[in-house]
Every structure is written in C-alpha cells, then in structure tokens.
Amino acid sequence: MRPTLQTVADAVGVSRSTVSNAYSRPDQLSTELRDRVLAAAAALGYAGPDPTARSLRKRRTGAIGMLFTASLSFAFTDPYAVGYLRGLAEAAEQARTGLLLLPLSVEDDAAAVAAVNEAVVDGFCVYCMPDWHPALDALAARGLPVVSGQRRASDGPQSAFVGIDEAAATRAAGDHLMALGHRRVAVIGDYLSVAPTIGPALLTSPADVAYYTSRERLRGYQSAFAAAGVDWSTVTTVNVPGNCRDDGATAAAHLLDRAPRPTAIAALSDIVALGVLDALRARGLQPGRDVSVVGFDDIPEAAAENLTTVHQPAADRGRRSGELLLDRPADPADRTVVLPTRLVVRATTGPAPS
Amino acid sequence: MRPTLQTVADAVGVSRSTVSNAYSRPDQLSTELRDRVLAAAAALGYAGPDPTARSLRKRRTGAIGMLFTASLSFAFTDPYAVGYLRGLAEAAEQARTGLLLLPLSVEDDAAAVAAVNEAVVDGFCVYCMPDWHPALDALAARGLPVVSGQRRASDGPQSAFVGIDEAAATRAAGDHLMALGHRRVAVIGDYLSVAPTIGPALLTSPADVAYYTSRERLRGYQSAFAAAGVDWSTVTTVNVPGNCRDDGATAAAHLLDRAPRPTAIAALSDIVALGVLDALRARGLQPGRDVSVVGFDDIPEAAAENLTTVHQPAADRGRRSGELLLDRPADPADRTVVLPTRLVVRATTGPAPS
DNA sequence: TTGAAAGCGATACCAG
DNA sequence: CTGGTATCGCTTTCAA
Numbered sequence A, B: 001m002r003p004t005l006q007t008v009a010d011a012v013g014v015s016r017s018t019v020s021n022a023y024s025r026p027d028q029l030s031t032e033l034r035d036r037v038l039a040a041a042a043a044l045g046y047a048g049p050d051p052t053a054r055s056l057r058k059r060r061t062g063a064i065g066m067l068f069t070a071s072l073s074f075a076f077t078d079p080y081a082v083g084y085l086r087g088l089a090e091a092a093e094q095a096r097t098g099l100l101l102l103p104l105s106v107e108d109d110a111a112a113v114a115a116v117n118e119a120v121v122d123g124f125c126v127y128c129m130p131d132w133h134p135a136l137d138a139l140a141a142r143g144l145p146v147v148s149g150q151r152r153a154s155d156g157p158q159s160a161f162v163g164i165d166e167a168a169a170t171r172a173a174g175d176h177l178m179a180l181g182h183r184r185v186a187v188i189g190d191y192l193s194v195a196p197t198i199g200p201a202l203l204t205s206p207a208d209v210a211y212y213t214s215r216e217r218l219r220g221y222q223s224a225f226a227a228a229g230v231d232w233s234t235v236t237t238v239n240v241p242g243n244c245r246d247d248g249a250t251a252a253a254h255l256l257d258r259a260p261r262p263t264a265i266a267a268l269s270d271i272v273a274l275g276v277l278d279a280l281r282a283r284g285l286q287p288g289r290d291v292s293v294v295g296f297d298d299i300p301e302a303a304a305e306n307l308t309t310v311h312q313p314a315a316d317r318g319r320r321s322g323e324l325l326l327d328r329p330a331d332p333a334d335r336t337v338v339l340p341t342r343l344v345v346r347a348t349t350g351p352a353p354s
Numbered sequence C: 001t002t003g004a005a006a007g008c009g010a011t012a013c014c015a016g
Numbered sequence D: 001c002t003g004g005t006a007t008c009g010c011t012t013t014c015a016a
Helices: A005-012 A016-024 A031-044 A051-058 A073-077 A079-094 A109-118 A134-142 A166-179 A212-227 A245-256 A270-282 A300-304 A314-326 B005-012 B016-024 B031-044 B051-058 B073-077 B079-094 B109-118 B134-142 B166-179 B212-227 B245-256 B270-282 B300-304 B314-326
Strands: A063-067 A098-101 A124-126 A146-148 A159-164 A185-190 A236-240 A264-267 A292-294 A309-311 A336-339 A342-344 B063-067 B098-101 B124-126 B146-148 B159-164 B185-190 B236-240 B264-267 B292-294 B309-311 B336-339 B342-344
Touching: A005 A016, A005 A031, A016 A031, A051 B051, A051 B109, A063 A079, A063 A314, A073 A079, A073 B079, A079 A098, A079 A270, A079 A314, A079 B073, A109 A134, A109 B051, A124 A134, A124 A314, A146 A314, A159 A166, A159 A314, A166 A212, A166 A264, A166 A292, A166 A309, A166 A342, A185 A212, A185 A245, A185 A270, A236 A245, A245 A264, A245 A270, A264 A270, A270 A292, A270 A300, A314 A336, B005 B016, B005 B031, B016 B031, B063 B079, B063 B314, B073 B079, B079 B098, B079 B270, B079 B314, B109 B134, B124 B134, B124 B314, B146 B314, B159 B166, B159 B314, B166 B212, B166 B264, B166 B292, B166 B309, B166 B342, B185 B212, B185 B245, B185 B270, B236 B245, B245 B264, B245 B270, B264 B270, B270 B292, B270 B300, B314 B336
Parallel strands: A063 A098, A063 A124, A124 A146, A146 A159, A159 A336, A185 A236, A185 A264, A264 A292, B063 B098, B063 B124, B124 B146, B146 B159, B159 B336, B185 B236, B185 B264, B264 B292
Antiparallel strands: A098 B098, A309 A342, B309 B342
C-alpha cells in the first residue's frame, strides 16, 4: 500500500498538518523539522501530496479542458488546429497549467458528454463544435469558465469569446471575387450538411449550417455576392465531411466536371482549397486564370502554393483564449476579443474568363 | 453555492447513496425513483457527481499525462511530434481517456517537477526528455504506470517501452553513406551538447549526449563509420538548440563555409536536414551531388523535398504507447514494443565527389 | 430497494 | 511553530 500523509506523520511523530505544511507552506515550520519530514517521506517512498485529494480540497485542479471538434485525434491533422493548440499551450505553460484534451468521439455523443462531465479541470476551451452538440450543454451545466471561438444563442455570460469576425472576413474575399467579375461561383465547406458525404449541400440558406464557423463564413460570401447582384440560389454549395485535401479535390470534381463550370470556387479552409488546386491541375486547368480559388486560414502551405486566402492568426487565437481563461477579466466587456483578419491576394485569383 | 449530491438527496428526500446510484449504477434503483432524482438534479442545476471527488474515491482519473521534451508548446512545431500525438490521441479517444499535456517549462526544472507531482492522471507517457531531467525521477516516485520511448538505466520494471532501434536505424543510414564512398562526414543533431547554441558539439563520444534519442542515433552512425574505417575523432558534430529548419541551416553553415567541407552531412531529424538543404542551395551546391544529406523521421515534407532519410512510424508509435499504457499487459515481456524503421533513399544522397 | 456509516487523502482554521 | 478538528464531495460495503 502506498504511503499517505498520515504514514509520514506517524513515522516522524508529528501531525498530518505539519507534514502537509512541509510541502505546501514551508514557511510554517522550522527548516530542521521540514527536513526531517522530507527525509522520512523519501525513506518511505512518499512522493508528495496526492494531486486528486489536493484538488478536491483546494477546489482547483491546475488544468484546463479542451474541446476540439468531433474527434480528438483529428485535430492533429489540421495545421490550423495545431497552430491554435500551440498558442493555447504557450498560455498554459506560462500559467503552469495542464491542458486536458477531452476524448470526444465522433460517433458517440453520450461519450462526449461523459468526457465533459468527468473532466478534472478548472475551465474549458472550445475550438469548433456544432451548435447542437450536447457536450456544449453539459459544459454550461458544469458552470466552469468557458472560452469559445464561436457564439451560440444559448451561451451564458460566463462564456468568453476569442475569435474573428468570420462573416466580415469572407465578405472581403467575396467582394474580391465579385470585383474580378466572377458571377458563376461555388462554395466548398466542411460540415455544411449533416450527412458525412462529399457532394452538393443543397443549402437554402447559410442559417441551416450547424457549425458557427462555416455558417458565418457562408453568410459573408452570401452578402458579398448579393451586393454584386448574384443571388444565393445560383451559388452551388458542396459539402465535405472532413477538413482534408483529398476531400477538397473530390468536392471540386463535382463542380469542374459539369458545364458550365464555376469561374470561381471559394473554400472555407485552406486545406480544402489546396485540394481544389489539385483537382484543377489534374484537369489541366490553371488556377487564377481558368478558375479562381480562395481559401481561408492562411496556413503555411497556402503561402507555399500561392493561394489567395484570408489570413487569421492561429497561435494568437489559442494564446488569447488561454489567457482569457486563466486570468479572467473582471469586466465582462473584456471577455470578448475579436482578432483581425486580412485578405491575402496571391496567384490563385484573377479576372473571370469571358 | 453549487449543489452537491447531498443537496439533491435532501430535495428528493433520499440518501446520498441513492443519488449516487442514480448516476453511477442505474440498475440499483427503480426507474421511477431514478427519474425523480434526475429531475430534481436538473431543477437544482446539479450537473452530476464532481469529477475530482469521484476520482479521489474511485482511485482513477480517466486521464493520462504526457511529457514532451522541454517546452509544451514546442511540441506543436515539430511535425513528427504532432504525428506521435495524433496516434496517442487515437488510443486515448478509443479508451475514452483524456490526454493531459503537462506544462513543462524549459527554464524551470522545478516547475516541471511540480507539474508531474500535481498531474491528476492514471499514468504517464514520455516522449523525449533528457536523461538527467528531475521530472523523470518525480515520475518514478509517483509509482504510476509509465510508457516511454527512451530507456534509462534507472528505469524500473513498471516502465514500458515503445520505440525503435535508434542505433540500428542510423547504422543503416551510415552504411549507406559509407557505401557511397563518403569519408569526410559530419553530424548535426539537437541537444548534442548542453549549451543552447548552434555550433560544434565537440563530442568525444556519443555517450556524452544527454538525450537517449540523439545519443543512440549517434552511436549508430559511429558504428557505421567505424566499420568503414572512419574514426569518430574525424567526424564533426554540430549542435542545434532546437529542432527547427533555420537552426539546421545555420548549423550547416559551420560545416560548409570551411575547407575542406564534408562530403556528407547526417542530421538527426528531418527538420534539421531540410535546413541543411536550404543552406546548400543558398551556396549553389546541389544536394546529392556536391554534398549528400540524410535526415531522420520521414515527415511529409521529407518526401516532398526528396530527402534521403530514415522512416519511423510516428502515429503508430503514439498509438502503441497509448494502448500499452491503457491496458497494460500482464506479461512484462509484452511491455516492450520495438517498431520497424527503414532507410528511404531519395535524391539527396549520391556518390562522394572525388 | 434503500440508507447509515466509514472512508478516499488532503488542507484550513484556530487554539495552544 | 504545531496539532486537533472539520470538511472537500463522493463511493462503497453492509445491514435493514
């Protein structure tokens, strides 16, 4: 049986409080006694106060929980998510706080709820979850501080926001396409429809999309297109089930292999946009001349492949989220941080072919 | 004040045990009573049993701790580490277990020790730590299951191993260079020396290196070179303080800007090797013709840039580590997993110039 | 099926 | 400086 505080106390012939103090408040006892206690502990193989018991008593755990979208492991395949995580890790490291990645499983919502309910943490950080996900309600029920990159109508005032103006960002990208004369446009996005298939999303309105990020970005494009007289009903939307390059290419095939093909394709993420570029090249089409392509995120690969895209600060977003969670400002007004984005025009957009 | 089990019990007029059972052992009470309890809980805003208290009582936390090298956030800049993490996350997700990333700070060993001592976890996974790091001793003292990718003389039998035969891997790479006729060779590696500077490591022997991974890889090269009659004392070793491309380029400069320059450079990671390629190109030298370059890891970028390297399975390593930690085999013999590696010869190695 | 009592391992307060 | 006592919130026998 593993030694406890009591074991050590008995061995030294002092009370539990004294042993506890030896670890947590060294100024409360003489150096001599403290050394004796520590020596006895070492001799007994006592590694210090049990973290769980300590957390219970102190009402803080020294860790924050992280909810990624869908599956946990998936987050590591997305460069943007990794950047976000890096920033968050920096903030956590700075505050000497652990980062608990919750095991959210795609197929099993109940398991995700359980993960939230069982997380030994002092607060939560939400990256990208569908609005309807029950884990979000479980989150709210726990009553811990939350920082999120998405807004839900049901969010309480305890929830802080760190993110960008998604719609304004795509509005700028859409205006760019419109200015270039594009009128036959399409949008490819992840999680546009519930079905986990690659294909037309058949969206009557952006409001139907369950993910905040995708929904807002669509709204931005919608308003840009509308301002140029392009009605949403003429815009083809294609769903991809995951945020990956291959899916982007496959989705693009739905748009390119029919006549008339769109002159511009807006992807809601860079990864998907890069897939679109692959599809264009496979057909001998030149991005920016035959078909214009816009991405979103500005991941490192985007610059390397000269993709026109919307830049948003990945690591910053994570870092600010962590900071806001760890030392939460008293003033609720300070609990909203909107980071800047900017349209980066590179080689994959150009005038609409006539 | 937040409601507890007791609050709910009082409201329903039952005992705490009953409320506890309503959550944890639904078969122990009538459906009718259970529903009443749950309804009362909902009304009171009780979100279910407190995870910390529950962990204390049940003596399990539902999370595993992860120790990366040096700084936590740093891990996310290394593609190989991200791959490892993805595999580990898959295993954790599968077992419905959280993944606690410990806040290891570079400058502050004491903080790292504290992080280990305060981690509310059921076991630990070690990625890449220097042998002397006190956090490893703290780890051992906690007596929890450990899976590590590195061996230390002081590791107890409770420690499992999932990794590769590092020395055999570089032995193959070294043999390849020797077979090509290279005799003036250099090695660039991270953490070869204690000093956080880019420059000659002045290593008398690989045994002096504090990191298992780098040390073993050096040994492999040493034995390959020795077998071809190249004495270790003629091999230049250069240290880089972090695993990044720019540092690789700077380190390469130390080798290329002097005469005679080496005909082959072995880097202990792909990231560093890619930096070496940058340095070669900046000098108008052609990799594989003027200077041969070998990496290690086989990250995606390595294939893209045609780097000769040693392939090791990143995600597999993480996944197996997680699995071994989560359902630990009874037989100690099964607690050692050595995964295969293979030399991938691409375009950056060629015959030594005469 | 339900409840009373005994911890899990530690910390906080306050009196000595 | 040191120790007694109450408590953190829950689970788990075991008896009713």
